[in-house]
Amino acid sequence: xxxxxxxxxxxxxxxxxxxxxxxxxxxxxxxxxxxxxxxxxxxxxxxxxxxxxxxxxxxxxxxxxxxxxxxxxxxxxxxxxxxxxxxxxxxxxxxxxxxxxxxxxxxxxxxxxxxxxxxxxxxxxxxxxxxxxxxxxxxxxxxxxxxxxxxxxxxxxxxxxxxxxxxxxxxxxxxxxxxxxxxxxxxxxxxxxxxxxxxxxxxxxxxxxxxxxxxxxxxxxxxxxxxxxxxxxxxxxxxxxxxxxxxxxxxxxxxxxxxxxxxxxxxxxxxxxxxxxxxxxxxxxxxxxxxxxxxxxxxxxxxxxxxxxxxxxxxxxxxxxxxxxxxxxxxxxxxxxxxxxxxxxxxxxxxxxxxxxxxxxxxxxxxxxxxxxxxxxxxxxxxxxxxxxxxxxxxxxxxxxxxxxxxxxxxxxxxxxxxxxxxxxxxxxxxxxxxxxxxxxxxxxxxxxxxxxxxxxxxxxxxxxxxxxxxxxxxxxxxxxxxxxxxxxxxxxxxxxxxxxxxxxxxxxxxx
Numbered sequence: 001x002x003x004x005x006x007x008x009x010x011x012x013x014x015x016x017x018x019x020x021x022x023x024x025x026x027x028x029x030x031x032x033x034x035x036x037x038x039x040x041x042x043x044x045x046x047x048x049x050x051x052x053x054x055x056x057x058x059x060x061x062x063x064x065x066x067x068x069x070x071x072x073x074x075x076x077x078x079x080x081x082x083x084x085x086x087x088x089x090x091x092x093x094x095x096x097x098x099x100x101x102x103x104x105x106x107x108x109x110x111x112x113x114x115x116x117x118x119x120x121x122x123x124x125x126x127x128x129x130x131x132x133x134x135x136x137x138x139x140x141x142x143x144x145x146x147x148x149x150x151x152x153x154x155x156x157x158x159x160x161x162x163x164x165x166x167x168x169x170x171x172x173x174x175x176x177x178x179x180x181x182x183x184x185x186x187x188x189x190x191x192x193x194x195x196x197x198x199x200x201x202x203x204x205x206x207x208x209x210x211x212x213x214x215x216x217x218x219x220x221x222x223x224x225x226x227x228x229x230x231x232x233x234x235x236x237x238x239x240x241x242x243x244x245x246x247x248x249x250x251x252x253x254x255x256x257x258x259x260x261x262x263x264x265x266x267x268x269x270x271x272x273x274x275x276x277x278x279x280x281x282x283x284x285x286x287x288x289x290x291x292x293x294x295x296x297x298x299x300x301x302x303x304x305x306x307x308x309x310x311x312x313x314x315x316x317x318x319x320x321x322x323x324x325x326x327x328x329x330x331x332x333x334x335x336x337x338x339x340x341x342x343x344x345x346x347x348x349x350x351x352x353x354x355x356x357x358x359x360x361x362x363x364x365x366x367x368x369x370x371x372x373x374x375x376x377x378x379x380x381x382x383x384x385x386x387x388x389x390x391x392x393x394x395x396x397x398x399x400x401x402x403x404x405x406x407x408x409x410x411x412x413x414x415x416x417x418x419x420x421x422x423x424x425x426x427x428x429x430x431x432x433x434x435x436x437x438x439x440x441x442x443x444x445x446x447x448x449x450x451x452x453x454x455x456x457x458x459x460x461x462x463x464x465x466x467x468x469x470x471x472x473x474x475x476x477x478x479x480x481x482x483x484x485x486x487x488x489x490x491x492x493x494x495x496x497x498x499x500x501x502x503x504x505x506x507x508x509x510x511x512x
Contacts, residue, residue: 001410003029004419006169010134011036011420015127015164017103018136019406020171021187022375023353029171030101030136036423043094043483048101049137050262060323062100064258066114067091074113083120086488092121093482096132102350103137104368107144108158115160123479127163135166139399139406140191141350142368156402170410183380190371193400195393206385211356217384218278218293219343219358220373222365230343238272243299245269251323251331258331259323264348265335271296271304278341281319287312291352293341304336309355346373355382362387367396435471439506443467446502450495461495462486474503 003025010016010033020026037044046059047066063069067088071078082088098118100106115128122129135155143152155161182202189195211217221227247267249256260267264280271277279292287308288294294306297313304316319337323330346369349357354376361370370392377383444467451458466486475481478496482489 001169001171001414001417002419003032003171003173005414005417006171007032007036008417008420009167009169009413011040013132014167015133016135016169017166017406018134018169018171019138020173021191022138022141022372024171024173026136026138026171027101029169030099030134033134034099037097039423042096044097044099045091045095046099046101049104049106050102059099059101061258061262062106062110062114064323065091066117068110068113068117071113072109074116079117079120082117086490088117089121089482089489092118092129092131093479094485095483097134098128098131099134099136101136102141103135103155104139104141105137105144106155107153108155108161109153111155111158111160115163127160127165133164133166135161135164139402140368140395141372142347142366143396152396154398167413168406168409169413170407183374183377183383186380187371187375190374190393190395191400191403193395202380203385203388206380206383207388208386209384211358211384217356217358218276218341218349218354219360219386220346220349220376221343221360222346222363222369224345226360227343227345231340234342235270235272235275235340238274240272240274243271243302243304245271245336248318248334249332251329255323255331256333259321259333263321263333263335264339265319265321265333265337266339267335269336269338269340271299271338273298276341277306277338278344279337280339281321281337283319283337286314288314289353291349291354293355304338306338349373349376352376353378356384357382358384358386360386361392362389364389364392366391367394371395435468436474436506437471439474439503440468440471442502442506443471443499446498450498462491470499470503474507476500476503 006016006018006029010018010029018026018029034044034046045065047062047064048059049062067082067085068074100111118129118131119125120129122131124130127133139154139156143154186195186199186202189199219227219230221230245268247260247265251259273296275296277294277296279288279294282289287310292308294308294314296304297307298305300315305313306316307313316336316338318334320332320334322332346359346364350372355378357373357377359373361373364370364373370388373392374383443462444464447458447461447467451461454461463486466484469485470481470487473480473484475484478492478500481487481492481496481499
């Protein structure tokens with residue numbers, strides 16, 4: 001399926017599983033969808049299964065957004081407690097679309113719990129309480145973390161997945177690997193189970209190879225302890241002045257901690273001239289993206305100057321990551337968007353594109369780990385393989401047949417789907433709901449009368465902004481009112497019938 005076809009399906013309002021091989025452009029399509037949907041007036045919650053993936057999208061983890069936190073099951077008491085949370089009721093009812101990225105790493109039981117809670121909070125027995133759900137990921141990537149058990153709790157095996165009736169958008173375009181040198185064929189062979197002697201020889205040819213006249217080569221390891229030792233050793237070997245940069249944080253400690261879990265930028269960054277670094281944020285204007293390599297060449301008033309692999313020198317200034325919940329910024333962390341890059345873990349490399357990488361898979365321990373590592377590089381010429389074991393080449397066997405089914409479903413859907421057209425020019429009516437002036441006046445008149453009856457100040461009943469929001473959204477039920485800013489359960493219980501009657505009367509007059 002082409003990217004524009006996938007975008008058309010997503011914009012139709014269907015529940016979608018957006019998938020494809022690394023480099024197919026899943027994140028690009030997702031970002032295009034989020035932008036278009038928001039401009040069309042849709043309210044979109046952007047989440048991911050891991051903090052790192054969430055930070056790439058400027059979103060939050062699904063664990064945080066859902067309100068489930070570390071719960072691994074939902075009891076009747078849990079449902080009662082969470083269902084009585086005004087904050088969660090408001091959150092779930094104030095969005096139209098829920099996005100969950102890196103779905104391969106989300107446990108199936110977690111997806112079921114979100115589905116169950118959404119139905120309660122939205123008072124709607126449809127899947128996920130009637131929200132549009134967009135699941136994104138590659139099931140061949142790293143599976144859910146599974147400690148102490150031999151089986152994986154895959155999201156695609158959950159009842160919630162089946163309930164959604166997902167449309168499959170399997171993108172087949174390829175944008176990451178730039179040369180036809182055998183790498184794409186090798187990765188595809190790993191995906192479809194046809195890995196043979198020829199592919200094994202391709203890896204053997206790269207085994208023990210060392211970079212020649214290539215400076216910016218990141219080393220990928222399966223274990224974090226190896227990464228820390230290598231980065232620390234290389235930095236200490238540089239006999240030059242060090243510059244220290246520490247996080248600047250804003251917000252409640254718990255929220256800052258939550259945001260911090262998803263960042264690749266370290267709390268304390270020590271740099272020297274000659275330090276190999278990697279950018280961990282996107283800045284297209286400056287010419288770097290997440291995964292871009294470079295070397296510190298100078299400091300100007302403590303501002304590090306980094307020479308990119310293309311020769312361009314960039315002044316690196318702090319980047320701010322934020323945690324947004326319910327439309328409000330809850331926490332912020334500012335730091336240079338850099339980390340030392342002599343080495344990085346394979347888990348943290350997921351989602352990156354590297355020109356060159358020195359990869360050690362001799363201690364790979366989970367299905368998909370080798371696949372993730374090998375798919376980080378753009379070509380075989382950039383792959384320097386230091387070792388691999390049998391586990392490094394393993395993919396989970398259950399995924400092969402599923403992948404074939406997903407591909408066929410996507411082919412069938414592509415056959416009846418046109419490419420999405422150009423995006424309409426945004427107008428106030430399409431980019432943001434505007435209050436109906438006549439309805440707004442009627443609501444203000446009602447508020448004044450009700451304030452006199454209750455002997456309270458009008459603002460106690462509702463501020464103008466809350467009435468404007470009602471006049472823009474025109475909810476048709478108390479449940480729909482929960483999604484309107486400024487209206488909680490208590491106010492809706494007290495004034496909801498009056499307001500809905502005013503809206504219905506206004507609509508009848510408009511239709512007459």
